[in-house]
Amino acid sequence: MKIIVTGSLGNISKPLTELLIARGHAVTVVSSDPKKQAAIENLGAEPAIGSIDDVPFLTHTFKGADAVYAMIPLSFTEPDLGNYLYRIAQNYVRALRDTRIQRVVLMSGWVADLVKTENTEHIFDDLDASITIMRPGAFYTNFYQSINLIKGKGFIGNFLTLRYSGLGALLTGKTGLLMGNYGGEDRIVFVSPKDIADAVAEELLLSPKEKTIRYVGSDEMTCNEAARIIGSAVGKPWLKWVLLTDKEMLRGLKMAKVPEKLAQTLVEMQAAMHSGKALENFHKSRPKMGKVKLTDFAEEFAEAYHKK
Structure with a gap:
């Protein structure tokens, strides 16, 4: 499979990339930092250097992919966090719709459904794709x-x-x-990023017919x-x-x-x-702990x- 991993070489994205490559998948890692290019290549992945605020860049990067792991990094420099999350989620949706990606795993948070300004999960509802929402505990x-x-x-x-x-x-x-x-x-509930990466890797290879939500915890x-x-x-x-x-x-x-x-x-x-x-x-979700x-x-x- 050709899989797009967003989140640069962060706590989840790096071990996820390593897992996917070890299993024989072709991985493209999206990063806004040009200095990460060599490190991404050293993992055996293809770097895509650009911003998730740039829809044409995302669309170009997603073309031909079988699945996308999408995450929105929290920003403490944006005055309105809700508007920022909404904007980036819309960027993903536009690029995913234009490229007709069939499998999407979206990183969310375990309180996302309880905080109106943080919850952007619903924005992905109208996509013609198989979607899993990941809700991990505290890292x-x-x-x-x-x-x-x-x-x-x-x-x-x-x-x-x-x-x-x-x-x-x-x-x-x-x-x-x-x-x-x-x-x-x-x-x-606390969670290891390594356990999150394992769970995301599992989900990327599945294709549930309806949108699913997966909670992830380790302890x-x-x-x-x-x-x-x-x-x-x-x-x-x-x-x-x-x-x-x-x-x-x-x-x-x-x-x-x-x-x-x-x-x-x-x-x-x-x-x-x-x-x-x-x-x-x-x-209530009865997840298996990492x-x-x-x-x-x-x-x-x-x-x-x-x-x-």
């Missing part, structure tokens, strides 16, 4: 962004890496991290249990996961000069996780932690 790899926070303050939290002036006044040192409004004893536990696992791996077994209220989160984002619409969306996304509704929907457990990832995390 293990997000913990890497909390290394400075753990080292400097001895606690952890859900966080957003933001690029706004004035943020420093709210942060613990210069970590670039802002605490969020889920955590503590909230029960969360389920409270945020504090996750903090203890990560903490134990780095010699801080007492590590806690700090929880902010919605009001504290929103106030912090506004003080950091985050545009109001974006701030409200970020609070809403994380509030959906705190509410437990996302976990309830996950359980192979990579948080204790496995904690070993990789500890390596990175001690090197930094």
